Amino acid sequence: MSHDHPARAAVFSAGSWGTAAAKIMADAGSDVIMHARRSEIADAINTSRRNPAYFPDVDLPVSLTATTDPATALDGADYLVLSIPAQTLRAALAAWTPHIGPDTVIVSLMKGIEQGSGLRASQVIAEVTGVSADRVAVLSGPNLAREIMVGQPAAATVACPDEDAARRFQTACHTWYFRPYTSTDVIGCELGGAVKNVVALGAGIASGMGLGDNATAVLMTRGLAETTRLATAMGAHPATLAGLSGLGDLVATCTSPLSRNRTFGTHLGRGSTIEEAAAATRQTTEGVKSAEAILDLAHVHGVEMPITEVMAALLHEKISLDEAAAALMQRPPKPER
Template sequence: MTHPSARAAVFSAGSWGTAVAKILADAGSAVTVHARRDEIADGINRTHRNPGYFPDIDLPASLTATTDPVAALEGSDYVVLSVPAQSLRDNLAAWAPHIPDHAVIVSLMKGIERDTRLRASQVIAEVTGVSTARIAVLSGPNLAREIMEGRPAAATVACPDEEAARRFQTACHTSYFRPYTSTDVVGCEFGGAVKNVVALGVGIASGMGLGDNATAVLMTRGLAETTRLATAMGAHPATLAGLSGLGDLVATCTSPLSRNRTFGTHLGRGSTIEEAAAATRQTTEGVKSAEAILDLAHVHGVEMPITEVMAALLHEKISLDEAAAALMQRPPKPER
């Protein structure tokens, strides 16, 4: 259990933000969730439920909500950020002056900023000026609905400062949520970002009825290209075989609860990108990040054929049938 005086601010009140807020409260912290909409904050405070995302699940009494970011941040030991990767910079610029000097900032984002090709932890460091020793990443096979229901899960807490990683590990360790620590922030973030793009491909294959063998091929080769890029950027290859790499990839590619897989499934069944977005409703980071990831691959001379096909399809440069053919008809070569 964490010390009862530990305070956490969670931005925002979406599905994953709410799930992590619940974990932190269950582990013993006083948690304030920042919600953009009054009705969400009011619902959490009055009914101890999030009416927008989990109207059927009770939240701990130690979890409250506000629409005032300054009030949420006051006295926080942990500032947990769960906003879309593409809106992180603008939001954080407004919040940064109010983040307490001692707070550890924890990123839940699994995307790459389009214009700069920066990982979320890099955007946080740039906008806040905070030392990387105070910036951590939480990543793993974490489907929010299952965690809200108290089903078992695990994740990696990565931070260059091992002590900071251990502190947050304690702050989010519950009977149903087991965090492990790492210092490989780069590996954790690329594992989380690229698996979303691979999951789009798996969803498309599923929607087109290509079968489980095709799914297994895409996941395996997707992990290979994720590892190639991550290690080119300085990650340790073992990280990509861990919870934030293979673990997250498996959950995101196989679960119907996964937004990116669901988005891809709609495309595979013939929906347009606009129709798939309307049906999925929540932010689908793989759609937003594919091109930025591909740009990084080109800069570092890394082959990423699945990401390349996904980026071309999402920008309507190729058709669905051409995408399927491109994924499955590459020239044969040694596996390693």
Template sequence: MFWMVRVAVLSAGSWGTTMAKVFADAGSDVMIHARRPEVADAINQRHENPAYLPDVTLPGGLRATTSAAEALKGAAQVVLSIPSQTLRTNLTAWAPHIGADAVVVSLMKGIETHSGQRMTQVIHEVTGIPAERIAILSGPNLAREVAAQQPAAAVIACPDESTAAALQQACHTHYFRPYTGTDVAGCELGGAVKNVIALAVGLATGLGLGDNARALLITRGLAETARLGAAMGADPLTFSGLAGAGDLIATCASPLSRNRTFGEHLGRGLTVEDATVTTKQTAEGVKSCGAVLDLAGAHGVEMPITEVVSAVIAGTVSVPDAAEALMSRAPKPERYGV
């Protein structure tokens, strides 16, 4: 027997609004938190979010508010979709309003810079919610395509399989197919590192390099991700699935990807500051690349693509020198470090 689930989605960016639409289309009672009154008004009055999803009609039952407390009131499921580096500060303010038995779902794909923590670890530390009620949703999910109801799938990972199954039911529609799993660390690492690799693919594209170079970066980027995942206890099979190879391919191949687009801007000569302004929305790999590299160092894992991208972002390696830095590395067996 189906019952309507009360869902709070924080916040109203492109991916948060898209997943709010998915939950609403699946039959959930959804309230979305928007920082700006004009965004909330557009959702409530015109059923659209032109600032982030122009030309997309939102479900009539989807409601918005500028009050996080109002959005969280009575919510059984809390969906977080904000820039990774702002999670701790925002969640500290929101935590008192999260229900005692609520399940929290992270849509975020980043690593906290000063702590090296994954997003579910930050959620647990700030709120005290047990890991069994904290989940990650990850996969090849470009917001614009999902909002347009083009077929897509994702993985909902949680240590508790029944929690993952409940979330799966709450967001399963004819166009969005969620799978379940328990490898939270693997899904989060796949989502965080693929943004860094997408920056590298964007750099290559901006430099005018071809499909061979892009395939090289995607394939070796997946190897880097798997090496780090293995060192951190993730299931190796995760990286051949939706939250690994699937997410990596979509993010690296699509011009809709913020991280690939950011990398293209750099490859064409823009500075990091100018690329940030031009890209407009947050490219998580820019902030997370250093934290990912720190994790690799702490676990003794070699990640040459991540290292070069981090150096480009930090300004210690020029864009033209980035490709040479990778291609001049000593030859190795393809599966070294596995």
């Protein structure tokens, strides 16, 4: 697609990461239309140039507008950028599919595994829309939305089976503060993004219980090991998991108080119930929803994932917090590799 005009991007929807991605693309010179479910959000974006629900204090670029109408948002779009909860993707996308143009590249920002099917977001997208895999890309990395909204530096991996499509999207989201790298390893990028949320719940629990920074480092290291085991069993390249969408995202999500999954875990570690933690965290915490789906994948592929196993058991109230902490920290001694 060679364009004389700026790239057009439709960003669904107007949550925190969707808003940050829309701002990145607008700052990179694209024309961006955000799809908001609520008209008051769309109106506020169009009139006051702010998203009152997530970033009431940050001005949005003039080239960014919003609508509640999917057809309007998708009209002439080069890119459909999807940032919605992984568990609502299938139903929402089915309604939007009739409006997707024949050349639109669909970019997933979603970091979850679908419950029941065990599918990654790119697989759900291909299944629901019928679009070929080389028109589906994923963007993943250490991307805390709040930092990106205020122009603090970040980077990410853009993965697509079609390298040319990955490069085009790289250009469409490259700004002075946001640096995308390209890859063809969609599986590695998606699994790194999904599993790190589960590990971050564990890191949050360790933090909430006051177990110390060494414990967090152990969880992250072993968490990366189990992520890499599953990803490579599913066909990913191990180097991807050592990159931005693997280690990079894991570090940001496990260590930052801005991370929803870590925050959720911290509440659990301090003794909150799962309901209380959910109420306190407010936004979607993909790790809570994906833990069991990831564990199912591990069983299918014959891979041991002890941290994911403990988190799934705790989230389903099969074990107590103290049992979870003990299990997270007391693995049987064996050779590291």
